[in-house]
Amino acid sequence: MSGQSEFLPGQRQARRLDLHSGTVQMNHGAGGRAMTDLIDLLFRKAFDNPLLNQANDQARFHVPAQDMVMTTDSFVISPLFFPGGDIGSLAVHGTVNDLAMGGAEALYLTAGFILEEGLPLADLARIVDSMAAAAREAGVQIVSGDTKVVERGKGDGVFINTAGIGRVIAGVNVSGDRARPGDKVLISGTIGDHGVAVMSLRQGLSFSTQLRSDSASLNGLVAVMAARAGPSLKVLRDPTRGGVAATLNEVAQQSGVGIQLQETALPVRPEVRGACELLGLDPLNVANEGKLLVICEADVADELLATMQQQPLGRDAAIIGEVIEDPLLLLRMTTHIGGDRVVDWLHGEQLPRIC
Amino acid sequence: MKYVDEFRDGERARGLARALCAEADPARRYRLMEFCGGHTHAVFRYGVPDLLPGNIELIHGPGCPVCVLPIGRLDMARRLVEKHPEVILASYGDMLRVPGSGRRTLLQAKADGADVRMVYSVSDALELARTNPQRQVVFFGIGFETTTPPTALGIVEAQKNKLQNFSVFCNHVLTPAAMGAILGAPAGDSDTVAIDGIIGPSHVSVIIGSDAYRFCPDRHHKPVVIAGFEPLDVLQSLLMLVRQLNDGRAEVENQYIRAVTAEGNRRAQELVARVFTLRERFEWRGLGEIPRSALALADAYRDFDAEHRFAMQYVAAEGTKGCECPAVLRGSKKPEDCALFATACTPQSPLGSCMVSDEGACAAYFTYGRFRQDALAPPGQRRGVHGEVRKA
Ligand code: SF4
Numbered sequence: 001m002s003g004q005s006e007f008l009p010g011q012r013q014a015r016r017l018d019l020h021s022g023t024v025q026m027n028h029g030a031g032g033r034a035m036t037d038l039i040d041l042l043f044r045k046a047f048d049n050p051l052l053n054q055a056n057d058q059a060r061f062h063v064p065a066q067d068m069v070m071t072t073d074s075f076v077i078s079p080l081f082f083p084g085g086d087i088g089s090l091a092v093h094g095t096v097n098d099l100a101m102g103g104a105e106a107l108y109l110t111a112g113f114i115l116e117e118g119l120p121l122a123d124l125a126r127i128v129d130s131m132a133a134a135a136r137e138a139g140v141q142i143v144s145g146d147t148k149v150v151e152r153g154k155g156d157g158v159f160i161n162t163a164g165i166g167r168v169i170a171g172v173n174v175s176g177d178r179a180r181p182g183d184k185v186l187i188s189g190t191i192g193d194h195g196v197a198v199m200s201l202r203q204g205l206s207f208s209t210q211l212r213s214d215s216a217s218l219n220g221l222v223a224v225m226a227a228r229a230g231p232s233l234k235v236l237r238d239p240t241r242g243g244v245a246a247t248l249n250e251v252a253q254q255s256g257v258g259i260q261l262q263e264t265a266l267p268v269r270p271e272v273r274g275a276c277e278l279l280g281l282d283p284l285n286v287a288n289e290g291k292l293l294v295i296c297e298a299d300v301a302d303e304l305l306a307t308m309q310q311q312p313l314g315r316d317a318a319i320i321g322e323v324i325e326d327p328l329l330l331l332r333m334t335t336h337i338g339g340d341r342v343v344d345w346l347h348g349e350q351l352p353r354i355c
Numbered sequence: 356m357k358y359v360d361e362f363r364d365g366e367r368a369r370g371l372a373r374a375l376c377a378e379a380d381p382a383r384r385y386r387l388m389e390f391c392g393g394h395t396h397a398v399f400r401y402g403v404p405d406l407l408p409g410n411i412e413l414i415h416g417p418g419c420p421v422c423v424l425p426i427g428r429l430d431m432a433r434r435l436v437e438k439h440p441e442v443i444l445a446s447y448g449d450m451l452r453v454p455g456s457g458r459r460t461l462l463q464a465k466a467d468g469a470d471v472r473m474v475y476s477v478s479d480a481l482e483l484a485r486t487n488p489q490r491q492v493v494f495f496g497i498g499f500e501t502t503t504p505p506t507a508l509g510i511v512e513a514q515k516n517k518l519q520n521f522s523v524f525c526n527h528v529l530t531p532a533a534m535g536a537i538l539g540a541p542a543g544d545s546d547t548v549a550i551d552g553i554i555g556p557s558h559v560s561v562i563i564g565s566d567a568y569r570f571c572p573d574r575h576h577k578p579v580v581i582a583g584f585e586p587l588d589v590l591q592s593l594l595m596l597v598r599q600l601n602d603g604r605a606e607v608e609n610q611y612i613r614a615v616t617a618e619g620n621r622r623a624q625e626l627v628a629r630v631f632t633l634r635e636r637f638e639w640r641g642l643g644e645i646p647r648s649a650l651a652l653a654d655a656y657r658d659f660d661a662e663h664r665f666a667m668q669y670v671a672a673e674g675t676k677g678c679e680c681p682a683v684l685r686g687s688k689k690p691e692d693c694a695l696f697a698t699a700c701t702p703q704s705p706l707g708s709c710m711v712s713d714e715g716a717c718a719a720y721f722t723y724g725r726f727r728q729d730a731l732a733p734p735g736q737r738r739g740v741h742g743e744v745r746k747a
Contacts, residue, residue, distance in 0.1 A: 264365060280713060330724065337368035337586045339402015342724025 017041045022121040029115065029149030042125060043111075043145055046132040051108070051143040059108065059143035064167065069102035071095060072163035080123065080157050082198050084212030085289070087160055088127035092134035092142075093217050093289060094240070095162040100219040101236045101292065103174040103226065104166035106138060111162050112146040116155030127158060138217035140164070169223065171230040178234040179255035183323040184301035188221060188292045188308055189214065189316040191244055192272040195286035200275065211271050216290030221313045225294065228307045235295035238288070245284040245343045247293055248331045258326020261333040261343065265320045284333075285346045295323060364587055371590040372406035379597050385411045386549055387596055388686055390534060391556035392419030392714025393584050399723040401586035411593065414548055414686040417533055417641060418556055420498040421449045421712035422684055424526055425638045426672040429455040432495055432524060435665055436461070436469035442665075443487060444524075445480035446495035448473045453708045456672045477509035477523075484513070484521035493661045497526045501558040503650065504623040507630040510652065510659050522661040525651055527631070530559050531567050532648030533639065537685065538575040548686040552596040554589065555581035557611055564619025565609045572605035583611040630656055638671065640708060641684030678707035683716050690717040697721060 016037045027034040044052060051059040075091045085093075092109065099106040111131065115124065135142050193214040200211060218238065225233065235255075239247040248259050268283045276283050290313065296304055301319055308314030321333075331343045379385060389395055395415045398404065404413060417423050433455055436444045444461070451461040451473060465471040470490075474480050477494055484492035496506045506523060513521040534553065555568055560581045568579045578599040582592035592610040599606060609615050630653055637649030652660040661667065674680060677695050682688035690696050690709070700706040702718055709715035713722075 332724075335401040335586070336364050337401050337403070337406065337590070338365055338372070339405040339586075341399065341402045342722075344722055344724060 017121060019121050019125045024115045024117055024119040024121065024124065024149055026117055026149050026151070029147055035147065038147065039145075042121075042128055043147070046125075046128045047111075047135065047142040047145070048132075049141040049143065051141060052145075057144075059110075061108065061143070066170075067168040068165060069099055069104040069168060070163070070165045071098040071102070072161065073098060074159060074161040076156060076159050077198065078156055079198075079201050080127065082201055082213055084194075084197055085215035086127055086130050087158060088129075088131035089134040090213075090215050090289060091160040091162045092131050092138060092140070093215050095164040096138045096140055096217040096219050097238045097289075097292070099164050099166035100217075100222040101174070101238055102166065102168065103172035103222070103233065103236060104168045105223065106140045106164055106166040106217075106219050108143045109135065109140050109162050109164045110144040110146075111142050111160060113148070114155055114159040114161075115147065115149045116157050117149055117152040119157050124158065127160075131160075134217065138219055140219075169226045169230070172226045172233060173231070174233050174236045176235055176237065176251050176254040177256075179251055179257050179259070179295045179323045180234070181257060181323050181325045182298050183234055183295050184298050184319055185248070185259060185261070185321040185323065186294045186296065186301065186305060186308070186317060186319050187239075187244065187267065188218070188294075188314045189290075190267045190269045190272065191239070191288060191291065192268060192276065192283035192286035193291075194289040195243070196272050196275045196281075198287075199279070211269070211275070214288060214290035216313055218290065218292050218313060221292065221308065221311050224307060224311055225304060229296060229300045229304045232297040232300040232304075233294060234297065235293070237293045239291060239293055240289060241287050242346060243283070243285045243287055244293065245282070245331065246345050249343075249345050251293075251295065252326075252329045252331055255323070256329060258324045258329060259321055259331045260324050261321035261331065263333050263336045265318050267316045267318050284343055298322070367587055368406065368590060371587065371594055375406070375411065375590070375594055375597060376408045378594070378601065379408045379411055380601060381408075381410060383410065383600075384551075385597055385600060386414055386551045387411065387554060387593060388414040388416045388537070388548075388550045388552075389554040389582075389589070390416035390418045390530070391554075391559065392416075392422065392712065392716075392719075393557065394554055394582065394589060395419070395716055396714050396719050397584055397586055397589060399719040402723075403586055403589055406590065407593070411597070414550060415683070415716040416537070416553075416686060417639065417684040418499065418530065418559075419684075419709070419712050419714040419716075420502070420526075420528065421447075421453060422680065422708040422715045423528065423533070423639045423641065424450075424453075424497060424708065425640045426455050426674055427638065427669050428526055429453055429461075430672055431662075431667045431669060433459060433461055433464050433469075435493065435524070435661070435667060436464055436471055439491065439665060440470075441489075442491045442493055443470045443472055443483055444493050444495055445472050445474045445483055447475075447497065449712045450495055450497065452705060452711045454675060454706060458675060458706070477505050481509055481512060481518065481521060484518050488520060491520050491522070491664075493665075494521070494523045495526070496523045499528060499530050499556070499559050500562045500627075503527045503627050503631070504562065504620075507626045510630050510656050511626075513659055514656065519658075522659045522664050523652065524661040524667070525631070527650045528637065528639070529648050529650070530556060530563065531570065532645050533642060534568070535570060535574075536639075536642050536645045536648070538571060538577055540685075550577065550686070551600055552578040552580070554592050554596070555579045555607075557582060557584045557588075557614070560609075560611065560615045560619070562620050562623050564617050565607050565615055566617045567619065568607045572607060576605045578605045578608070580608045581611050581615050583613070629653065638669075639684075640674070641681035675706045680707035680709045680717075683707075683709050690720040693717070 308317035480494035679693035
């Protein structure tokens with residue numbers, strides 16, 4: 001039954017949207033009454049803040065005379081809900097983290113939704129509430145948004161785009177091209193948790209795990225790190241798609257250096273290691289959503305590590321390697337038995353091995 | 356979080372490496388073949404060659420099921436889906452990317468409209484058959500003795516449940532037959548490689564047992580050490596092989612005693628013997644035709660044999676021009692000896708089977724980047740794919 005059919009004159013506004021059994025209809029994106037209801041009763045209610053509540057097509061705010069950063073990211077994950085998060089929390093964390101990896105404090109986000117006709121409104125409400133909670137937790141406001149509806153079969157339930165703007169923390173200057181030989185490489189916690197948690201739910205990969213996605217906003221952790229070691233931070237990156245391997249390979253290329261990892265120093269949960277072994281995957285290639293890699297000057301590394309380990313999101317932080325000179329710009333790793341190997345980008349998609 | 360076990364591993368690995376260096380006789384060469392692609396992968400994944408003295412040479416064997424399947428068999432699968440629109444071909448992912456005749460892959464056939472689905476096991480294929488009763492589901496069965504029992508179970512289940520729209524394109528092959536072919540190749544032939552000893556497979560041996568390799572010492576006077584997949588297992592079994600060779604012994608030894616017994620898994624063997632029968636001969640990529648080296652469905656299960664049901668015909672076919680997979684699989688050439696390696700042929704666009712599977716020597720050699728480190732080492736110190744110091 002559609003949300004609209006529930007509407008009877010004289011009923012209170014809150015009854016116009018059937019969040020229990022209604023579904024997304026084409027008219028929710030048509031610019032008429034149904035769309036306004038969806039926006040007012042779901043999005044605006046959840047994201048509630050003065051800028052959004054002005055209900056303009058844009059948000060107006062004052063920026064201090066300071067360097068700003070801006071970013072955008074689209075989220076198309078399947079399944080929409082997974083242990084430890086959902087597409088909504090992911091859409092906030094992802095963009096907040098992209099800002100934080102610029103050494104910035106996240107200020108405002110926008111959110112664009114592409115909804116597939118037939119999506120249960122209850123699912124949408126759950127996603128929107130989770131976005132709102134993630135934004136509150138990260139201390140950012142969602143100040144502008146957009147909704148479109150596509151016909152059934154032309155989307156995967158819901159796609160979300162978030163853009164964000166943030167203010168660079170004074171004294172911090174991070175960039176992928178600033179790594180220099182001698183710098184240390186740190187990671188804020190265990191690797192591969194998100195990718196394995198999501199893969200475990202995908203069709204065909206029905207092994208059970210107790211794993212949860214690590215999806216989280218890292219701006220709080222970055223603020224503490226900046227306060228402790230601001231000018232000595234050289235590179236900040238979150239190893240999402242492609243994992244630690246892809247991210248560090250990128251940094252090596254950008255900075256024109258090599259990076260040497262120590263396998264014995266890599267924090268990997270035993271469950272993740274087990275699942276990866278079963279599937280023939282390498283945790284270094286698996287996606288993370290709440291972890292950061294930082295490259296810093298060697299003399300602050302120990303202190304920075306201690307600072308990170310005092311934070312809830314940095315409890316398992318570790319120094320995992322260092323930047324070296326290497327004309328081939330390779331990411332290498334000393335394996336736990338003392339051999340040496342290259343850690344390459346992933347070729348195509350990782351497929352489970354067969355025997 | 357602590358990773359004590361791995362630190363200890365490092366200690367033990369260094370201990371084993373020291374023993375290998377001390378015990379390997381500098382006056383002789385040790386050419387040791389790790390038969391199984393899983394070992395090849397582990398060797399490069401963990402940088403085992405870095406720990407070995409220069410005169411211990413690792414030769415990569417043909418124990419990679421995707422690698423050894425000849426192009427003619429791949430073409431059979433492709434022709435099947437192109438000719439029969441009612442067929443859903445259920446295959447492991449790696450098979451989809453191996454180029455067949457005219458460099459055509461199953462993935463391309465799929466893009467052109469054939470119904471090819473990637474599955475992770477025979478049970479996925481059975482499920483496809485159940486949920487698509489109006490279609491014919493053919494499971495592309497490949498692998499050595501480890502994957503054969505699950506395929507057998509799938510066939511038994513299909514028969515029990517009268518799943519008429521399910522069949523198996525059987526390409527299961529036998530480890531000892533291939534080992535025998537390699538050891539029996541005429542010595543001195545430039546096409547073959549001299550081998551002093553063999554690291555035996557882990558999982559295969561769990562099924563067939565260590566006695567299955569007795570012919571290696573008995574008939575060919577070559578020692579075999581069955582090894583687990585961990586890098587420490589590999590190092591320890593190398594040491595066991597070096598000791599046998601130093602003592603002039605040739606025996607089957609079992610390093611992987613935590614999983615492998617002398618007689619293997621009897622129940623699995625009985626199941627396989629009931630469902631399958633030996634083919635008189637079978638062509639292997641690189642090794643040519645080997646008698647009694649592969650399995651077909653037994654008469655009692657003939658109804659589930661895709662080759663029978665769809666009258667599939669084998670036509671031998673040539674590989675990609677310039678691809679050295681056959682020689683790589685025999686151990687007589689190294690990936691970098693192939694002119695296409697890392698130039699035209701990469702894991703992203705593989706030209707031969709050895710670049711597709713993780714267990715293929717070319718893929719392992721490329722992915723873990725040994726050739727790029729070699730390129731930088733001063734001549735004379737270059738370590739080849741087998742860990743040996745290469746002549747400048
Ligand atoms: S590099 Fe490619 S073409 Fe050459 S032998 Fe290996 S798989 Fe074949």
